[in-house]
Amino acid sequence: MSDVRELVLALPEDELRKYVLAQRWYGSKSEEVASVRAVDAFPLRPGGAEPLLAVAVVEVRFAAGTHDLYNVPLGLRRGDGGFASADGWSAFDALEDEELVQGLVELLRQQATVEHEGGTVQFCTIGDVGEGGAVRAMGSEQSNTSVVLDERLVLKLYRRLEAGVNPELELLRFLTEHGFPSIASLEGWAAHVGQPLDATLAILQHYVPVRRDGWTFALEDLAAGGNGFVPLVRQLGEVTGRMHTVLASEPSDPAFSPEEPSVEALALIVARIDEEIEQVFASLPDLAELEPLEGRADQLRDRLREMGQSGPLGRLIRHHGDYHLGQVLWTEADDWVVLDFEGEPARPLRERRHKRSPLRDVAGMLRSFSYAASASALEHGIEPPTGWEGRARSEFLAGYLAEADPTIIPDGSVLDRRLRLFELEKALYELHYELGHRPDWVRVPVAGILQLLDEEPP
Numbered sequence: 001m002s003d004v005r006e007l008v009l010a011l012p013e014d015e016l017r018k019y020v021l022a023q024r025w026y027g028s029k030s031e032e033v034a035s036v037r038a039v040d041a042f043p044l045r046p047g048g049a050e051p052l053l054a055v056a057v058v059e060v061r062f063a064a065g066t067h068d069l070y071n072v073p074l075g076l077r078r079g080d081g082g083f084a085s086a087d088g089w090s091a092f093d094a095l096e097d098e099e100l101v102q103g104l105v106e107l108l109r110q111q112a113t114v115e116h117e118g119g120t121v122q123f124c125t126i127g128d129v130g131e132g133g134a135v136r137a138m139g140s141e142q143s144n145t146s147v148v149l150d151e152r153l154v155l156k157l158y159r160r161l162e163a164g165v166n167p168e169l170e171l172l173r174f175l176t177e178h179g180f181p182s183i184a185s186l187e188g189w190a191a192h193v194g195q196p197l198d199a200t201l202a203i204l205q206h207y208v209p210v211r212r213d214g215w216t217f218a219l220e221d222l223a224a225g226g227n228g229f230v231p232l233v234r235q236l237g238e239v240t241g242r243m244h245t246v247l248a249s250e251p252s253d254p255a256f257s258p259e260e261p262s263v264e265a266l267a268l269i270v271a272r273i274d275e276e277i278e279q280v281f282a283s284l285p286d287l288a289e290l291e292p293l294e295g296r297a298d299q300l301r302d303r304l305r306e307m308g309q310s311g312p313l314g315r316l317i318r319h320h321g322d323y324h325l326g327q328v329l330w331t332e333a334d335d336w337v338v339l340d341f342e343g344e345p346a347r348p349l350r351e352r353r354h355k356r357s358p359l360r361d362v363a364g365m366l367r368s369f370s371y372a373a374s375a376s377a378l379e380h381g382i383e384p385p386t387g388w389e390g391r392a393r394s395e396f397l398a399g400y401l402a403e404a405d406p407t408i409i410p411d412g413s414v415l416d417r418r419l420r421l422f423e424l425e426k427a428l429y430e431l432h433y434e435l436g437h438r439p440d441w442v443r444v445p446v447a448g449i450l451q452l453l454d455e456e457p458p
Contacts, residue, residue, distance in 0.1 A: 008041035015084035119194015214325035237399025363422035
């Protein structure tokens with residue numbers, strides 16, 4: 001059997017299942033799996049020298065009847081040694097092979113179009129990316145896989161495949177073309193067009209040398225006394241404000257032009273959060289960490305109504321969508337860089353591309369300060385210094401308001417209410433996420449919800 005696609009489709013299900021379900025990027029660990037199989041494959045190096053290279057589309061089907069598709073680049077060589085084998089060939093992770101990674105970058109450099117039976121894989125670049133170099137794994141990701149080439153480029157592979165353009169590709173391309181400096185600029189991308197779906201497969205970015213991500217920075221600082229991080233948070237707020245200003249700066253581009261919210265927009269947001277409260281409280285498992293929330297659904301709805309009082313919402317723009325300390329980096333140049341513009345991974349891709357209030361990003365970062373303070377105490381036994389979270393919030397907001405386009409956000413007491421509204425939305429999302437992925441962390445979003453419940457109304 002010499003056809004690359006047929007080789008991939010013939011990989012035994014039990015071997016493929018064992019491999020996929022053991023990977024960090026596999027995102028449905030709490031679901032009961034019915035089957036795992038390759039449903040398609042896009043040969044990228046057909047008929048060439050070994051190892052062969054192909055993108056496998058792997059379907060994970062669940063007992064509930066739903067399914068996810070995963071992007072699994074494979075190397076194929078004759079003989080043994082991979083995680084699966086078929087007809088005398090073995091399959092292995094292509095991103096662990098330096099030659100194959102360099103081959104992917106070469107396809108990008110050439111802006112190649114590789115046709116297969118059902119469609120094409122298109123490789124695109126912005127400018128000259130040069131040749132690939134030494135390859136090392138990024139090593140810190142959960143839902144995707146990135147490799148660094150020659151300490152100059154980062155190839156990021158999207159693992160879960162959904163139909164449509166990945167919002168990160170759209171946002172990075174826009175910000176790169178508009179000269180926004182506080183990102184790892186976009187250098188290229190790979191996308192599939194045709195059957196079984198149109199989807200973004202990977203992006204290529206400039207590599208930015210960093211000292212640490214914001215989450216690690218905050219926790220290390222708290223462990224050391226809490227004096228080094230907060231003075232830099234205003235700078236983070238300024239970067240965030242400038243980012244939103246750029247994203248709201250192109251009235252002629254329908255994908256990015258700011259929009260006025262409809263008259264019912266605020267009511268719809270409140271109704272959606274009310275529905276999330278209903279869903280969360282209707283299915284709370286029997287965990288000791290959840291006991292402080294028992295019987296308080298109506299009280300939380302009362303707080304929601306206070307937060308959602310009528311008034312301006314601000315304008316709707318494209319935004320980061322999953323903004324927290326883990327998504328920002330403190331660089332060797334003593335500045336902040338924003339990364340991972342995919343949006344909240346639990347939400348459908350089409351929803352992550354919607355325009356929304358930029359205050360959702362602001363609230364996400366404010367929740368992240370609370371998360372860091374809670375995690376320091378609850379997970380590491382280190383109580384934050386008195387007022388640490390409040391100072392971080394104040395510094396971030398001061399920097400943000402100094403740089404953000406004032407036409408896209410409300411002001412005064414309305415701003416406070418809207419921030420609390422989106423903080424509640426984020427905390428409920430966190431609770432749902434932790435229940436499904438990290439039950440040991442449930443007490444952290446619980447602490448955030450209790451804080452919103454018990455504080456004085458804005």
